[in-house]
Amino acid sequence: MPSKFSRRTWFGLAGATAAAAALTACDSKTPTGDTAATPSLTPRGPITDPDTALEALKQGNQRFVTAEQMHPGEHPDARVDVAGGQKPFAVLVSCSDSRVPPELLVDQGFGDLFVVRVAGNVIGPSELGSVEYAVDHLHTPLIVTVGHTRCGAVEAAVDSVESGEAPHGAIAEIVKLITPAVHEAQKDPGEDLLDTAVRLNAVQSRDTLLKSTVVADAVAAGKLRVIAAYYSLDNDGKVELL
Numbered sequence: 001m002p003s004k005f006s007r008r009t010w011f012g013l014a015g016a017t018a019a020a021a022a023l024t025a026c027d028s029k030t031p032t033g034d035t036a037a038t039p040s041l042t043p044r045g046p047i048t049d050p051d052t053a054l055e056a057l058k059q060g061n062q063r064f065v066t067a068e069q070m071h072p073g074e075h076p077d078a079r080v081d082v083a084g085g086q087k088p089f090a091v092l093v094s095c096s097d098s099r100v101p102p103e104l105l106v107d108q109g110f111g112d113l114f115v116v117r118v119a120g121n122v123i124g125p126s127e128l129g130s131v132e133y134a135v136d137h138l139h140t141p142l143i144v145t146v147g148h149t150r151c152g153a154v155e156a157a158v159d160s161v162e163s164g165e166a167p168h169g170a171i172a173e174i175v176k177l178i179t180p181a182v183h184e185a186q187k188d189p190g191e192d193l194l195d196t197a198v199r200l201n202a203v204q205s206r207d208t209l210l211k212s213t214v215v216a217d218a219v220a221a222g223k224l225r226v227i228a229a230y231y232s233l234d235n236d237g238k239v240e241l242l
C-alpha cells in the first residue's frame with residue numbers, strides 16, 4: 001500500500017445508522033418493499049457547508065454499497081424543481097469511464113452534483129474553468145476528485161512514460177497532465193505502479209485545483225473543502241478518501 005495517503009472509507013457506523021433511518025422513512029411510503037427502485041420525494045434543503053456536503057456523499061455512497069438507494073432527485077418532479085436554477089452541493093471531478101458513474105456511486109439526482117467528467121479526471125483549462133464556475137457562481141461547498149482502479153487514461157500515461165512514446169492525437173494532451181503523477185509513483189510504486197499512479201493522479205488534480213485563486217480563497221474563507229478520493233472497481237462500491 002502506498003504510504004503517501006491514509007485509507008479512510010467515506011462512512012462509518014454513524015453513516016450506516018443514518019442511512020438505515022433514511023431507508024426506514026422510505027420504506028414507510030413503499031409497502032411493496034421495493035426500495036431500490038422507488039424514487040424519494042422527500043424535500044431536501046440546500047446544503048451550503050463542506051461538512052454537511054461530505055456527510056451527504058458518505059451516506060449516499062453507503063446506500064449504494066448496501067443496495068439501499070433512495071434515488072433522491074430522480075423523480076420527474078425533481079427535474080422541474082431545479083429547472084429554474086441549480087444549487088449543487090458537491091463538484092465531482094471524475095473519469096469518463098463507463099464503470100464510474102458519479103450520481104450512481106453516491107446516490108444523488110437532479111441538481112445535486114456538478115460533475116466534471118473527463119478521461120483520467122485531469123484538470124486542464126476547461127476543467128478548471130468548470131470548477132471555478134461552480135465555486136464562484138454556484139457557491140458549491142465541496143469538491144472531490146475521484147480516481148479509479150485500472151484507469152485507462154492513467155494506464156496510457158504509464159505506458160507512455162515507460163516506452164518514451166506519446167500516444168496519438170489529443171489523448172497525448174490528457175497523458176501530459178497525468179505524467180507528473182506517474183513520475184511520482186515511480187519513486188514509490190508500492191505493489192502496483194498503475195494503482196499508485198491512479199491515486200496520486202487524483203491527489204494531483206486536487207492540488208492543481210487548490211492552486212486556483214478562486215478555489216484557494218473559498219477554502220481560506222471556510223466555505224469550501226477540496227478532497228481526493230479513490231473508487232475501486234473490485235470492492236463493494238466503497239469510495240475511499242485519500
Ligand SMILES: [Zn+2]
Binds near residue numbers: 150151
Ligand atoms: Zn479512468
